[in-house]
Amino acid sequence: MTAPIRILLVEDDEVDRMAFRRFVAGEDLPYNYTMVSSVAEAKKRIDDGSFDVIISDYLLGDGTAFDILALKTDIPVIITTGAGDEEIAVRAMKAGAYDYLIKGRGHTYHKILPVVVDKAVERHNADERFRVLADRESSETVVVGSTGMSDVLRLVALAASSDVPVLISGETGTGKNLIAKTIHMKSGARQFPFLSINCTALPENLIEAELFGYEKGAFTGAAKTRKGIVEMAENGTLFLDEIGEMPLHLQSKLLDVLEEKKVRRLGSENVTPVNVRIIAATNINIEEAIGRTFRKDLYYRLSVLRIIIPSLRERSRDIPELCSYLLARIKGGRVFRLSDPEMQRLQQYDWPGNVRELKNILERAVILATGPDLRPSELLGKRNAADGPVNALPDPPEILPLEEMEKRYITAAFRTFSGNVTKTARELGVPLSTFKRKLKEFGLK
């Protein structure tokens, strides 16, 4: 028998706690769980004990799931949010959450829970030092559909036939990792390593050590000499994810690597020649950061080939083809259908989490399906492309009762500050206690 999965459940809602307990007992899941109701308690438990996975509700008495993420433990965090808060979920994923669950009525999300937990634990057990894409992912193809993606694919082919640096940008979940890996697999370097490092996942000094390596004694804890991943990717591809977040002084060191094709380990006198193709990715508008948080010279070095992946909402025509591709990969022999109205709803939705979100929703729809007809649209947020951003204020001609206006404004502000109660109250200029009362009143908490 394998060891039970140790879960820390951070949940302050008694109904949800009970539902969880009942579900785990009812399904006889191999979970060993601890329940806490606040960020402070969670922090204490994490310091004291060891867990395989943290499941945290989004809104907590003394903060939000973002405060849990800010603890930067290396335990995967799954956040749960209410229906309609998909955007928070997407933002949480960007902030480092491993996955999310949308709490619907009747606790149907519990059915998905074991799958999500298993996936998270699997990842936790994987080598975290740098993530080499798992083999089963390397068989993925890029679905191009009918639109803007064909330009992307042309550039992929061009990139694969040379070894110049490539800079990929696109919103979260548009396939930047997939494209980077595809370039590598189509290039002459395919039999050499493809290594990737996420420039936001680690503190600055660790990224530096990971990238460039170090000599024994270079800093406290450097017990032995270690190669950095720039060296380890020799002859292959180094994927620098979220390059836009790379601290400035590392940017200049990276520029040296690109210009000199040499790397100096921390604490070393010597330089080692390196031959590695660099692919960088960003989901911020990096052109806007040039000269401020991003070095201009590095930008030009990296963007010899520039690939911009359109968001899914800009290519909703690709959705049917993406659905058949993604479903073929997940359904495991069962036959499923998507009716025309279902497909229409999928095409109208605005997909803040792009293809990743589509994939998640389809996976979940498959788990929840009782017959051949899938109903993924039931798992979507209330938003659709026509609604525009959720935090938009009504246009001036629409006159709303003040209270409704206040509610919308507070909701928008609360989302803008990622559900940070203290910060939102401060920005709105209201006392914390008043703000908390309003949240309750408007059912936001």
Ligand SMILES: Nc1ncnc2c1ncn2[C@@H]1O[C@H](COP(=O)(O)OP(=O)(O)OP(=O)(O)O)[C@@H](O)[C@H]1O
């Ligand atoms: N065109 C596509 N065809 C098939 N699958 C795709 C496509 N685009 C994305 N995917 C799938 O969607 C998921 C998300 O893609 P990926 O991780 O590459 O996104 P990303 O842009 O790197 O996101 P992030 O900015 O959050 O890191 C992956 O499972 C990927 O395989």
Ligand SMILES: [Mg+2]
């Ligand atoms: Mg990525």
